[in-house]
Amino acid sequence: MLQVKKLTFSYNDTPVLKDLSFQVKPGEHLSIIGESGSGKSTLLKVLYGEYDSLKGTIFWKEEEILGPKHNLVIGYSFMKYVAQEFDLMPFISVEENIGKFLSNFYPEEKQKRIAELIKVVELENVAKTKVKLLSGGQKQRVALARALAKQPEIILLDEPFSHIDNFKKQSLRRSVFKYLKEKNIACIVATHDKEDVLGYADKMIVLNNHEIAVNNTPENLYKSPKTPLIASFFGEFNVINNEIIYAHQLQIVERSDLKVIVKKCYFKGSYYLIEAILNEKTLLFESKNLLSIGAEMYLEISE
Ligand code: ADP
Numbered sequence: 001m002l003q004v005k006k007l008t009f010s011y012n013d014t015p016v017l018k019d020l021s022f023q024v025k026p027g028e029h030l031s032i033i034g035e036s037g038s039g040k041s042t043l044l045k046v047l048y049g050e051y052d053s054l055k056g057t058i059f060w061k062e063e064e065i066l067g068p069k070h071n072l073v074i075g076y077s078f079m080k081y082v083a084q085e086f087d088l089m090p091f092i093s094v095e096e097n098i099g100k101f102l103s104n105f106y107p108e109e110k111q112k113r114i115a116e117l118i119k120v121v122e123l124e125n126v127a128k129t130k131v132k133l134l135s136g137g138q139k140q141r142v143a144l145a146r147a148l149a150k151q152p153e154i155i156l157l158d159e160p161f162s163h164i165d166n167f168k169k170q171s172l173r174r175s176v177f178k179y180l181k182e183k184n185i186a187c188i189v190a191t192h193d194k195e196d197v198l199g200y201a202d203k204m205i206v207l208n209n210h211e212i213a214v215n216n217t218p219e220n221l222y223k224s225p226k227t228p229l230i231a232s233f234f235g236e237f238n239v240i241n242n243e244i245i246y247a248h249q250l251q252i253v254e255r256s257d258l259k260v261i262v263k264k265c266y267f268k269g270s271y272y273l274i275e276a277i278l279n280e281k282t283l284l285f286e287s288k289n290l291l292s293i294g295a296e297m298y299l300e301i302s303e
């Protein structure tokens with residue numbers, strides 16, 4: 001498994017990562033979340049062995065991950081990394097890019113492998129197209145397939161679906177994460193999108209102030225978010241009597257102590273998000289139906 005112990009890293013003098021310790025088992029899915037600039041990309045690069053100036057240790061099984069001082073070429077065969085900025089070969093096709101690092105020794109095997117990966121990232125219709133003609137989202141999928149080509153034991157993904165449109169995102173996410181589980185490939189996914197986490201991640205780490213704020217299952221963190229930062233990752237919430245209450249936990253009732261005035265309704269598909277006023281402060285709750293502005297409502301907290 002991946003064993004990270006007391007990892008500390010800074011670019012110059014300002015620390016970016018401070019004293020991080022965590023583990024990832026084979027086949028496990030770990031999400032790294034945190035605000036922009038919190039160090040998610042830096043952490044993945046450090047884990048991949050891109051830097052020397054770190055304190056602490058990183059091991060995959062028996063092998064220590066070391067920086068460029070110790071390796072002629074950055075990276076290890078058991079670990080692959082897909083950066084936020086991916087560099088592909090623009091003048092060759094999608095298929096050729098994906099097969100770039102596969103041996104030509106068994107051409108049939110190679111073709112089969114490429115076809116399998118093209119299916120995983122749903123690029124069948126552009127398999128023979130030159131990469132320079134693709135959209136940003138399509139390129140991101142080629143980079144993903146190329147990283148998977150040699151079947152790593154662990155893959156580091158930096159915002160893997162950030163360039164992909166919403167039409168494709170959901171099914172692609174299912175396809176890729178299902179593939180990783182099937183092949184028992186561990187993954188560490190840096191993201192700020194809760195859709196990348198919920199339903200897929202075994203564990204999630206929240207980075208804040210250069211440190212690991214929490215490391216737990218998404219279920220546990222969702223059920224009892226310790227801080228507004230964690231709650232905000234999962235959705236709209238209120239702080240009522242120092243307690244974090246998600247918008248969907250508030251229900252309209254006949255009468256209660258929580259009397260609010262409706263200010264604005266936002267259509268959210270299967271419900272409306274209602275912005276209301278409670279004692280001059282904004283309160284958010286959800287409603288199945290559209291409410292009229294200025295209406296008085298009584299709310300109750302449900303579990
Ligand atoms: P995230 O991926 O969570 O948005 P990053 O890891 O990219 O965060 O950045 C963390 C911090 O490190 C930021 O303050 C950023 O400005 C800084 N940083 C990132 N890359 C470099 C670099 N190559 N040199 C110096 N500072 C950097």
Ligand code: MG
Pocket residue numbers: 040041042084158
């Ligand atoms: Mg980043």
